[in-house]
Amino acid sequence: MPLQMHEDFIKQTKEKLRQDNRLLGLLAGGSMITGVMDEYSDLDLIVVYDAKYREEIMDCRIGIAKKLGSLLSAFTGEHVGEPRLIICLYGAPPLHVDLKFVTVQELEQRVEDPIILWERGAEISELIQRTSPNYPYPSPQWIEDRFWIWVHYGATKLGRGELFELIDHLTYMRNAALGPLFLIKNGELPTGVRRLEKHVSEGLENLKETVPNYSTESCYHALQMTIRLYQRLRQNLGNIEYKREAEQVSIAYLETVYSSLDK
Incomplete structure (x- = not known):
């Protein structure tokens, strides 16, 4: 289960994201899904945005990340083949947070069913219900x-x-x-x-x-x-x-x- 520092960050993040009408939801993946979080766990969060703002969002992702807490450092995830990802360190105390920015349509291609922490409307829930995750296995x-x-x-x-x-x-x-x-x-x-x-x-x-x-x-x-x-x-x-x-x-x-x- 999430610890207090995880819950506090999620609560603050939901409050901040609700204020931006370009953003449609906040989802969680990784160890939050499996329920094995501990004091060493990072947060794997997915920020869902309206596709018509793609260029804007991609340009200001680190700016959005700065609004969510005391951001110590951040960089994009090209090294793992995921340019939509911002890898962040907040603190203190230090907390590693991965923020992946996706459109609703991009959620169709996913490796797991995320937890919906907040959404604007029901578009995200409906898409997840009618589609299935596909985790890539090595050949x-x-x-x-x-x-x-x-x-x-x-x-x-x-x-x-x-x-x-x-x-x-x-x-x-x-x-x-x-x-x-x-x-x-x-x-x-x-x-x-x-x-x-x-x-x-x-x-x-x-x-x-x-x-x-x-x-x-x-x-x-x-x-x-x-x-x-x-x-x-x-x-x-x-x-x-x-x-x-x-x-x-x-x-x-x-x-x-x-x-x-x-x-």
Whole structure:
């Protein structure tokens, strides 16, 4: 459930947004929907606006965010492929708030059914009732087509001694492949590595071994465990085309690289 600081911010936000006739509603997503909010939770809020004011709203989103509280800093979400998003830090005490600005029509394409905190009229409610969310699942073939190229890339970084790059690459592989596949196996949404510790028990100790220390041997073993876990997980992926030759070549290359290193 939301804590007092979350409730206070939402109350203040609703009061401010009601004063702007271009705005049609305030919705909440994320952990408010699932009821797992705690003192570390941010707020995922959706500000719905009239489409005829699109250009105005896009130009003044940070200005709107400033009216909602003591805004310490904010930036737009292009880095996550979501330019409609403003990522905000309010305070003190510090509170992370994601504000996504959308039109009513854009709500048709959504990953979850949000909580309606306030709306002007009933247009938002009616649209949500007649449409359904669609959470994007990773394509098993997409992962298989890329995984062995990722392994080869990791081996080249190991060979060069670019361990920072390899550690980063292992993080990516965990987020793009292992994390989602573990979560799907356990009946959860494939949200990268979020809440893996909560949702995954079997295999969690092995998964920890994919997080290396800064050493050649540790990075090698982390990549090895990443491979083994993926090979195990992909058995649950159904009918996909295994890239057997790429698998054999990339694993053999990794072994050749590692055996050639001074350890």
